[in-house]
Amino acid sequence: xxxxxxxxxxxxxxxxxxxxxxxxxxxxxxxxxxxxxxxxxxxxxxxxxxxxxxxxxxxxxxxxxxxxxxxxxxxxxxxxxxxxxxxxxxxxxxxxxxxxxxxxxxxxxxxxxxxxxxxxxxxxxxxxxxxxxxxxxxxxxxxxxxxxxxxxxxxxxxxxxxxxxxxxxxxxxxxxxxxxxxxxxxxxxxxxxxxxxxxxxxxxxxxxxxxxxxxxxxxxxxxxxxxxxxxxxxxxxxxxxxxxxxxxxxxxxx
Amino acid sequence: xxxxxxxxxxxxxxxxxxxxxxxxxxxxxxxxxxxxxxxxxxxxxxxxxxxxxxxxxxxxxxxxxxxxxxxxxxxxxxxxxxxxxxxxxxxxxxxxxxxxxxxxxxxxxxxxxxxxxxxxxxxxxxxxxxxxxxxxxxxxxxxxxxxxxxxxxxxxxxxxxxxxxxxxxxxxxxxxxxxxxxxxxxxxxxxxxxxxxxxxxxxxxxxxxxxxxxxxxxxxxxxxxxxxxxxxxxxxxxxxxxxxxxxxxxxxxxxxxxxxxxxxxxxxxxxxxxxxxxx
Amino acid sequence: xxxxxxxxxxxxxxxxxxxxxxxxxxxxxxxxxxxxxxxxxxxxxxxxxxxxxxxxxxxxxxxxxxxxxxxxxxxxxxxxxxxxxxxxxxxxxxxxxxxxxxxxxxxxxxxxxxxxxxxxxxxxxxxxxxxxxxxxxxxxxxxxxxxxxxxxxxxxxxxxxxxxxxxxxxxxxxxxxxxxxxxxxxxxxxxxx
Numbered sequence: 001x002x003x004x005x006x007x008x009x010x011x012x013x014x015x016x017x018x019x020x021x022x023x024x025x026x027x028x029x030x031x032x033x034x035x036x037x038x039x040x041x042x043x044x045x046x047x048x049x050x051x052x053x054x055x056x057x058x059x060x061x062x063x064x065x066x067x068x069x070x071x072x073x074x075x076x077x078x079x080x081x082x083x084x085x086x087x088x089x090x091x092x093x094x095x096x097x098x099x100x101x102x103x104x105x106x107x108x109x110x111x112x113x114x115x116x117x118x119x120x121x122x123x124x125x126x127x128x129x130x131x132x133x134x135x136x137x138x139x140x141x142x143x144x145x146x147x148x149x150x151x152x153x154x155x156x157x158x159x160x161x162x163x164x165x166x167x168x169x170x171x172x173x174x175x176x177x178x179x180x181x182x183x184x185x186x187x188x189x190x191x192x193x194x195x196x197x198x199x200x201x202x203x204x205x206x207x208x209x210x211x212x213x214x215x216x217x218x219x220x221x222x223x224x225x226x227x228x229x230x231x232x233x234x235x236x237x238x239x240x241x242x243x244x245x246x247x248x249x250x251x252x253x254x
Numbered sequence: 255x256x257x258x259x260x261x262x263x264x265x266x267x268x269x270x271x272x273x274x275x276x277x278x279x280x281x282x283x284x285x286x287x288x289x290x291x292x293x294x295x296x297x298x299x300x301x302x303x304x305x306x307x308x309x310x311x312x313x314x315x316x317x318x319x320x321x322x323x324x325x326x327x328x329x330x331x332x333x334x335x336x337x338x339x340x341x342x343x344x345x346x347x348x349x350x351x352x353x354x355x356x357x358x359x360x361x362x363x364x365x366x367x368x369x370x371x372x373x374x375x376x377x378x379x380x381x382x383x384x385x386x387x388x389x390x391x392x393x394x395x396x397x398x399x400x401x402x403x404x405x406x407x408x409x410x411x412x413x414x415x416x417x418x419x420x421x422x423x424x425x426x427x428x429x430x431x432x433x434x435x436x437x438x439x440x441x442x443x444x445x446x447x448x449x450x451x452x453x454x455x456x457x458x459x460x461x462x463x464x465x466x467x468x469x470x471x472x473x474x475x476x477x478x479x480x481x482x483x484x485x486x487x488x489x490x491x492x493x494x495x496x497x498x499x500x501x502x503x504x505x506x507x508x509x510x511x512x513x514x515x516x517x518x519x520x521x522x523x524x525x526x527x528x529x530x531x532x533x
Numbered sequence: 534x535x536x537x538x539x540x541x542x543x544x545x546x547x548x549x550x551x552x553x554x555x556x557x558x559x560x561x562x563x564x565x566x567x568x569x570x571x572x573x574x575x576x577x578x579x580x581x582x583x584x585x586x587x588x589x590x591x592x593x594x595x596x597x598x599x600x601x602x603x604x605x606x607x608x609x610x611x612x613x614x615x616x617x618x619x620x621x622x623x624x625x626x627x628x629x630x631x632x633x634x635x636x637x638x639x640x641x642x643x644x645x646x647x648x649x650x651x652x653x654x655x656x657x658x659x660x661x662x663x664x665x666x667x668x669x670x671x672x673x674x675x676x677x678x679x680x681x682x683x684x685x686x687x688x689x690x691x692x693x694x695x696x697x698x699x700x701x702x703x704x705x706x707x708x709x710x711x712x713x714x715x716x717x718x719x720x721x722x723x724x725x726x
Contacts (some may be wrong), residue, residue: 050547128357133343154551161554184592
């Protein structure tokens with residue numbers, strides 16, 4: 001057994017990538033069959049999306065409010081307070097909305113997905129399905145992946161809108177920026193390209209987080225400890241990859 | 255109950271499941287080195303052995319979830335390793351499996367659990383499904399529990415629901431993975447009677463994997479004892495109880511005497527105790 | 534399946550909310566998006582023409598004495614006079630703005646957005662729905678101001694000797710406070726970058 005450990009982390013890392021890649025391929029194939037069961041996918045959209053709503057809305061509100069305060073503080077030094085609207089909008093749409101929502105999603109929905117699947121594995125439910133000639137990929141894994149994929153852009157959009165309201169609340173309500181200026185400046189500064197960037201990011205982050213969550217649940221050790229470790233890995237991996245893809249996509253959209 | 259009506263002829267070609275000289279290993283460890291088993295139609299076949307001999311692995315080989323590295327595993331007359339994916343699924347639909355802890359789907363209730371295979375594999379209308387599910391639940395005595403969630407069931411009840419689910423598609427073969435583990439005497443009696451009932455009333459070939467020697471002896475027609483990766487004894491429970499082999503005898507009686515030792519291999523006792531004093 | 538109905542309703546609400554947010558982001562925010570009108574707002578509308586509106590945007594405020602009295606609701610180009618045609622909406626409570634008031638384009642702060650400032654005239658007749666403000670002052674374009682400064686400076690600066698000697702009231706008060714009522718005689722301006 002000492003040979004196995006000695007083989008070294010790099011090889012294990014490469015192997016892990018390979019396993020994930022194969023899993024992704026099987027998952028995508030299973031998505032077709034999963035869509036034939038809309039009930040399951042809807043249940044998973046609820047699981048990943050609707051149940052994350054409160055945390056996303058709260059976080060969006062506070063983020064927007066902080067943007068209002070921060071913007072006012074910083075922009076004032078240049079006499080550009082009236083640029084608050086466009087600053088908040090661009091920051092939210094392009095970066096804060098997708099990234100923060102993705103990180104929160106990985107923490108709340110990602111861990112839920114991983115532990116659900118891991119628990120099913122540990123209690124032989126996945127095996128039982130296989131023996132009953134039902135493919136767990138299309139019954140369990142694919143609906144959860146699709147649920148996360150669909151829920152993410154919606155969550156990001158809600159985060160963005162609530163964030164703008166938060167910035168408006170602070171900027172206009174508290175700090176006295178003119179309401180019309182706030183929104184009109186924003187409208188002239190934001191282009192479709194920026195909105196598209198946010199949407200593309202949200203879809204990519206959603207796919208990454210959901211894939212990792214489902215994969216970790218599927219591959220984990222079928223014990224209580226194994227499920228716990230897998231859950232942690234989901235959050236870490238999804239968060240890091242989100243930030244990595246954020247860099248890539250930001251560069252692409254420049 | 256002594257079963258001697260269908261004579262145990264070695265030439266009897268009525269083998270639903272047959273394992274011929276199967277080898278299987280994982281991570282360099284050999285689990286099976288030449289396994290031979292014949293499961294005859296309509297009988298209850300027991301597979302016994304100490305923990306870790308791979309009894310559950312055997313069931314996985316039969317369902318096609320694992321494949322032997324050499325040898326053959328014939329199910330319904332065909333080597334399962336040679337079947338395509340859909341053919342394996344077709345074979346699995348003719349089998350039912352009862353897991354050690356029931357393995358019910360935890361997010362749906364008892365009724366939906368039993369109905370699950372039917373809804374997945376057939377287009378029967380809900381009214382028919384309802385009658386079917388209630389009938390099966392009645393057979394295991396849990397028709398009144400149809401609305402409960404799996405988390406609300408005791409271990410014995412969960413296993414009975416799982417049994418109802420395993421028979422809902424009228425399989426030809428039932429595989430039982432350690433069905434007696436952790437049950438109180440009353441539930442144990444219920445499971446035993448149900449296994450016997452499934453076999454006699456419905457003619458289902460049953461393969462029971464367990465190490466509960468006493469319980470199995472009351473219902474099995476044919477027994478296999480596994481140890482060290484092969485079959486070390488086979489026959490009716492009574493034949494095994496009378497066996498001369500030390501291994502068989504120790505297992506069947508649970509005696510301290512025999513090949514399986516109490517002490518894990520360790521260096522000399524006195525030497526180790528005294529040696530520790532000398533820093 | 535238990536609680537399917539409430540689950541489906543919950544999911545439906547979530548999806549609707551998300552789609553509404555998406556629609557809002559894609560139509561309301563970008564300058565090229567569609568604008569939803571909020572229905573008739575009480576008050577009245579007037580227009581004003583400017584030679585140059587600078588950076589003025591729809592939605593910018595209209596102020597008098599610093600108090601917000603309305604919004605800019607539309608910006609167009611008059612195809613006859615080639616001047617900017619700006620629509621203003623004035624709130625109903627400010628119904629007594631003299632008809633000879635003039636409108637100028639001001640800047641909030643140093644780098645801020647621009648707004649329309651109204652300075653009152655003296656007539657007893659007031660602006661009402663459909664009126665046009667005839668006296669307008671265009672936006673200050675920084676480059677032109679600098680050009681003018683240098684032009685004055687290099688031509689001897691007849692109006693700009695810093696010694697402040699009262700050289701007579703027939704000096705054009707350029708360089709005074711930058712707010713020269715200039716009836717459409719600005720030199721041709723470069724388009725604002």
